[in-house]
Every structure is written in structure tokens, then in C-alpha cells.
Amino acid sequence: MQQTVVDTSIKAKLGLIKESRIGTVSSDPYLGSPTFDEVPFHVDTGRRPSLGTYVIIERDTEDFVHYGRIIKGTEDNPRANPSSLQQNLAYQVGNKDSRPNDRSPHVTRVMATELLGEIHLNHNGSLEIKEPNQLAQTGKGVYELPADRIPEILNIPDSPDGGFYIGRVESGNSSVEFILPMEAIARHIAIVGKTGVGKSYCVGVCIEELERHQIPIVAFDVLGDTINATEKLGGLNFRAGKDFRIPYSVIGLSEFMGFVPNLTLDQSEIVSFAYDVVFSKALKSLEETGKVDISINEIIEEIQKVAGDFGQKAVGTRAAKKVEAAFKRNPLLTTKTESWLDELADRPILNIFVGHLGQNSRNLIVGGTARMLQTLRKRDRVPPFVFILDEAHFFLPAGGETTPSTFVIRELIRTARHDAIGVILITQSPSSMDKQVILTCNTRVVFALDPDDLRLVSGTMGDIAEETVSRIPKLAKGTAIISSATDIMRHPALIKIRRHQKITHGAPTPNLAEEVNKWQEQNQIF
Template sequence: MSRQQPGEVVGFTIDNATPSIVRFVSTNPPPIGDYVVVESPEGYVLGLVERVGTKSMTLAFMSTAFDPRLIERLGDELRGDVYFECIARLLGRLEDLKLPRLPPLPGARVYKAPRAVLEKVFGGKEPYYIRLGVLASRPDVQVNVNVNMLVTRHTAILAITGAGKSNTVAVIVDRLVRIGGTVVILDFHGEYLASNLGGGRVNIIEPRLNPRHLSIAELMTLLGIEHRFYNQERVLRKALRRLEQRSVHTKGFLDELAEELEKLGTSRREEVTAINAVINKIESVKDRYSDILDDEAADIVARIRPGYANVVDLSRLDRDAIDVTASHLLRKVLWERKLHKLGVKSRLPYPILIVVEEAHILAPKDEDTLSKYWLARIAREGRKFGVGLMLVSQRPKTLDPDILSQANNLIVLRIVEPSDQRYIQAASESLTDDLVEQLPALNTGEAIVIGPLIRVPALVKIDKYPGPLGGSDIDVVAEWQNHMSQESEAEESTIEDVLSNLM
């Protein structure tokens, strides 16, 4: 950029600046989250305003033990000599967004960042960029995010309930599908089943699993066989090996498995007890999970449609069934993408983004689950094979820290709990103390966005997804009144029927 002044002067730098942080004073400060351009020995540098505080020249020369009566008498005089002290984080030189090596000098001019500069920084054309929203401080500036970085570097969307997580997911998925992207959503609450994502390109995947395709760990989870039940695990493995040798299958998988267990010859009392226990658990599983276990079910990966929002409906399952279904899908997806990378025929010859709702349930901090193992594998290896993760949670402090730290992109909406704030900050070097302080004050739908998906950190007002979502708040009062109205009409109708019969 030329040395021509970039626009309106809003302040002047003071001492103790560094190549990454600058303080400046102003009588007409930009709001927190806005952008400024600062003069420096290396040219103009873009900065993000992270703190704004008031100062009074009169009070600066007074004792710190302020007398309220004196402050009251000074009144208008104090308001007349107020100025603002601001802190801006320097993001990079305008020409290349690389941090300068020298700090701005005291007295350097600070300008309000021109719209043209911000449009260049936050711009980008489809299909390599999609729109996320607008700058909260500049609604006339559109914010686009890098699709490749969004998928390959993994993303976490974190917020308290009702802050806009589901809306954010819907906006991103809708726009990815519209450019031909393939997304799988692990939907815990049926929020996306009736959605119109991608203009109607929604593929509902019912959680029906072929038990013959389950891993031993997945089968043990459904059966309720913990690893400490080593006798039960041992006889189950023996029966599975015998079942694999069968060339003809005349019954369902679970019935055949029970037969093989009964055929296991043993004189050891503990094994006999274990065999009977496993057979009983098989009978229980047949009743408990009859709606998800199906010997005729196609492989779950084969039901993924390219260029669609593939919604896996987990809303009717218990926690073990959810864990098994998610683990099975994650394992299969990673395997198929590895096959493709090796040049072997694969059912997933295209990259895929997996959205994990309620990520703290599938990957808890202090508990091992099947899904947690595969989420960790994908978090570490997925970038190489074109498998991206989008972790969504309202309880970040209970989410496994190793998996969360692999999410290089953060979209953090309103977070009130200090322990959650500290936990998120510990997982991301880019989330500064000043940005963390803004989290409780964010409005619904506003988010701090940082990471490779965006050129510089931004406070973004996420677009409102126009279609229906199950996660939206219901109008409680309206539904109560509607129900009472229907009840009243039903009572009146009943009275009329009784009177007509009497007459």
C-alpha cells in the first residue's frame, strides 16, 4: 500500500509499544472488535482493537483516594476532559499481513481501517471461500472463510446453550453443500432432520447397523461386556472366530453367535459361567437394539451421498448405541479415505467433513469411549486423508483437551463460565486474554473467529440460517395458550354433544 494516509485519524500511539501490541489515546475511539491502521517504521500495520478504557486528565493529577462529593461537584468538567486509552493487537502489514519486526513509534497516527482494506482482508471468492457473516463492528463488511482450511485443519464451535451453535453449523453446512461439499452430521437431537440444508440436499441416514460389520469393541459395548470381564471377552472372541469360519449362514448373526457359544466345549467353571452370561446378554441386545441391528443393512458408509448434508439420526438412541454408531461411522470413513489415498478402490473417493454435535459426550475428558479413540485418530491423521472434523459443544471443559487442541480453527460464541473460558484458551494460543474477556458480552449469533480459516482474528455476526432448525427456542407461552384454547374448544364441543343428546 502507498504511504498516502489511509483515512480518518482516530488516535495517536503512546509508549511501550511492541511489534505485536500497541497502546493509543483517542477522543473518538473505535469500538472493541473494530480494526485500525497504525503507522510504523515498516509501513502501515493492521490492528484489532481489544480494549478501550476511559481516562480523565483532571483525575490523573488527583490522589487515588477520590472523594465522591468532589467528583460530584466536578461533574461536567470531568466529562469535558475525558479521553480514551486503547489497546490494539497488531495483525500484520497491510501488504502481506506479516508481523513487523519494529514497533510503532510514540506519537504515530492511528487510523480507522478503511472499508476497502477490510473487504480485501476478509474477502475471497467461491468455491474456495464461503460467507460466514459480517464484522460485528462493520456490518457492511462481509466475512468469508477458507473452505480448505475449514475442513483440513478441523474446527470447534463452542458456546453456551442458545448462543447460536446450531445456526452456525447450519450456515456453514448449507454453504458447503451448495458448492458441492459432502458433510456428515452426527445429529443427537434431530435438529437437522427437517432442515433444507443446501437447498434441500439432505440425506437422512437411519442408524441401522449390520452386526456382522461391527468390530469386537463395538459389539462388546452393545453387549455391556467391559474389559475387566476378561472371561466373557475371551469366550466371545472364541465364538466370533468360529463364526467367521462358517461358509453358510442360515440364521441371523446374533443367533449364530449364541449357537457358537453353546458349542464351546469347556470344563472350566468360570468359562461356563461366562458363556451363559454372554448368551443372556445376546438375548438382551436382541430386544434392546432390535431397531438398529439389521443383518440386511447396507454398510453405513455406502449410504453417504456425495454433495449432500448426510444427517445421521441419533435422537432415539441411548448413549451406548450412539457411541457404537458414531465409532463405526468414524472408523469406516477413515479407512475408506485411506484406501483412496493409497490408490485402491474406495467408496469415499471425495473429501468429507464430519460434524460432531455434543462432542463432549462422544469424547469426554475423563472417560474412554469408542468414539473418542477414532475422533483422536481423525484429529491427528484426517488432514492427510481429507477427513475434517467440526466439534460442537456447550461444555468445552468436559471435552478431551487433546482432541480440542487439534481443532486449529475456533468459532467461539458466548461463553460465561470462567472455567470454560480458561479451558478454551489453554487449547488455543491465538485466544488472548483480551479476547477471552469479550466472550460473556457477546450477543446471540456473535462469535470470535480465529485460526487458519480466516486471515486475521475477527468478531463476526454470524448470518441467520433462513430455514427451520429443531434447536431453535420454542414459544412456550404461545404453545400453552394454544393448548388451553384447544382444550376449551373440546370441552365446549362435549357439552354441546351432551345437550343435543338430552334434547
């Protein structure tokens, strides 16, 4: 009886077959030779590997291969040089077709692979992935890696149960789901790209995935992109100043003083002392009860008390009137925590629209909310949640510009993971944003960017080849490069963002001609 011979080589373990061979490692003084960073290979006749294809490079041993990704290529054909082509046209001599087919002996196609690492087959049959340590060998076969092995190469989950299904990784003519590991959200995500490339659509995908894993979301929406998603998922939409306000006692001294105009120097000093007392009381109340309820009369009384201690009762009376009038005029402030805070545990998403506000008012709302939520989270009074901030460059500007509100937001991002708070920042202008904040976000989703923004971001993207970086400005809409810390995701990867499954996209690019016609019809202008 004939026995079946089992192939125990690493190529068999990886599912490599004869038909998946695409070329042979080559060496040439002009086209390059293998290095520890890049491996050129001659493309086999009839094979057409695509840019970005993941490949395996065999060696003279059965338990060790290299792996990499195609980053560039060239085809050499001396019969297609401009001089030869011109002579053929002028004298009607030579071959009419300078490239009859792939088998033409004068046609040479060479591609280059970015060397990413090594795969070793252990004695127990398991695979171990290591950094490149050995040179690739010339004359050895290059194979297209089956797409279903890519998650193992990238060190990401192979099932949506283990993370967030963001899109698909393509390799050659096949693709596989890209699942961002669960750990990524706790160490923060930055989504960057110029206008109209798919950032807000990607945020919608992230929101769907957070909802699927039952992780609550608090989103601050500048452009209205998240309103539809919130409705579809059963969340609550708020409009700052209408049904979303924050207690005046938690916003911080500078912000509070900014709302009280025309205070004299003496009045400012008295109000500052009084507000510090109220502010401390509010934070203590938040920590102990999870609520704040400090009437405006309390700070008025504190102002009068401080003024009396200073022997300036008349000054205190005038200051108190200004504070009371300013509070009544401001729609963003209230005296106590509102019901929206109780909804965080029961709703998948709370979306606060702040697009109608000036930037100072936006900072106040976002900073005050961040302070309250982080204080409550430290005491376990609210569940772990994800904080989404749209147009983050407005709130966290570059150049060291800092207000107490922006300081609170920076501190939230810097310390949030210790309190089980995840952060997603979205910006179309990373060069206008605090670089340290971008660096704090371990995971970056990079869509097409302009050169100035690309220069800032490219240095934060891990082991990505220069050739890949140079193509970022031309990335197609809905395509992004995702990179992360190596313990979360081993290598950056080009991802096609998946389609929405539950929600509708909130920010399509308008057709201005159609919008003008619609407006004219509605207003009966002909």
C-alpha cells in the same frame, strides 16, 4: 501540460485518506507507551473509533506501517472526578457541564491497539505482511483500515468461491464478508459456546456452505437441530434403530459383548473368540467389496465351533442362544450394510437422529458408523465427506474415559484429514470434553462461554489479547471469535454469523408460557 503525480506510498496502496485518520500514537507514564504488543493513541477531536476497529499506524517511512486492532480505551476528565462533581452540586459553582464537547481542553481520550503485525511495500508494488519487529513511533498518525483490506490482513479469501462464507468482520462503521479458507474443514472445526448463544445456527450456516461446495455431510444429531436443514437441502433424515442400523459384525468386541447379558466367564471367552473371527471377516469384506453381509447364523456356528474346540459344547450352546436372543431384541443392529450407505454420494447430507438413545447406544451407532466410513474412505469407496457430531462432550469425555467406540471416534478425528474427511464438533461444555481432541481441531468458533470452559479454550486461540478474552462471556448471541492455525488464518477475528440463506433454524429457544398455553388448548385443559 501539468502531469498527474501518483502517490506510491504504502498509505495510498492501503487506501488510507485524511478522513480515515482517527488519532496519534501517544506516550504517558500512566496511560502507557508503545510496546511490541500494544500501542496507545490519542483520539482526534470528533472521531469515535469503535472497539475492535482495525487500524494502521504510520511511520517515518513511506514503505512500512504497523497494523493492529483496538482492544480498550479510556477517557480522562479531571473536572468529572467525584469530588469536583459533588462540589458543583453542593455549592452550585463551577461548570454545569463538565464535558461540553470533544474539544474541551481538559478531556483526553486514549485508546490501545493490540499490535498484530507489520505491512511492508516491496519494490514491485506488492504488500508483504510480517510479524511485529519494530517499535511503533510516537507522534505518528493512526488510521482506520478500510474493511475491504481486512481479508488480506487475516490471510483469508476475499470471495466465497475460495471458502465458506460464515459471516462478517466489522471494523468501525463498515464490515466485510468473512470467508473461512477451504483448508479449515479438512483440519477440523470445533464450535463451542453455552446454551442459546448461536452454535446450532452457526452449524446451519456451515451446512449451507458445505452444500454449496457440494461436499457430502454425515451428521449425528442429538437435539434434532439439523432435521429441518436436512429436509430443506434435499438430504435424508434417519432415526437410529428405525431406518438406520449398523452390522453387528463391525461394532467391536466390547460393544457387542455389552449387548449380550448374563454370560458366564466361560461363555464370554467362547463368544469373544467367535466374534473376533466374524469381526475380521467383516472388515476384510468392507475393504474388498464396500459391503458387509454376515448373518447371525455365522457367529452362532463360530461359537459352536470354538466351544467344540474347547471341549465345551454345552456351554457353547447356551452362549449361542443368549447371543441370538440379544441380537433379535436389539433394534440398532443388523446383519448387513443398509441402503443409507449408497446415498452418501447422491445426497448433500445424511442426518442421523440419536437423541432418543442412551449414551452407550449412541456411542455404538456413532463409533460403528465412523469405523465403516473411514474404512470405506481409505479404499475410496465413498466420496470425501464432513462428519458432524453434536454434543461432542458426550462422545469424547474428559478424564481419559474410553470405550472402543469413543476410541474409534478419537482415531477418526486424529487421522481423518489424511483420508479427506473433515470433522465438525459442537459442544456446550468444552471443559467436559477431551482436551486433546479440541486441540486437534485447528479451527475454533468460540461463542459466549462460562469462565470454567473459557479457561480451557482461551489457551487454544492464538494471538488474542487478554482484554478480548475477558469479553467472551459477554459476547452477543450470534457473535463468535474464530481462530485457526496461522497458515489457515493469520489472526483470530470477531465475527457476526450471517443469516441462513436456504434453511430454517431448527432450535429456537421456546417461550415456556406459550408452550404451556398451547398444551392446555390441545388437551382441553382450562
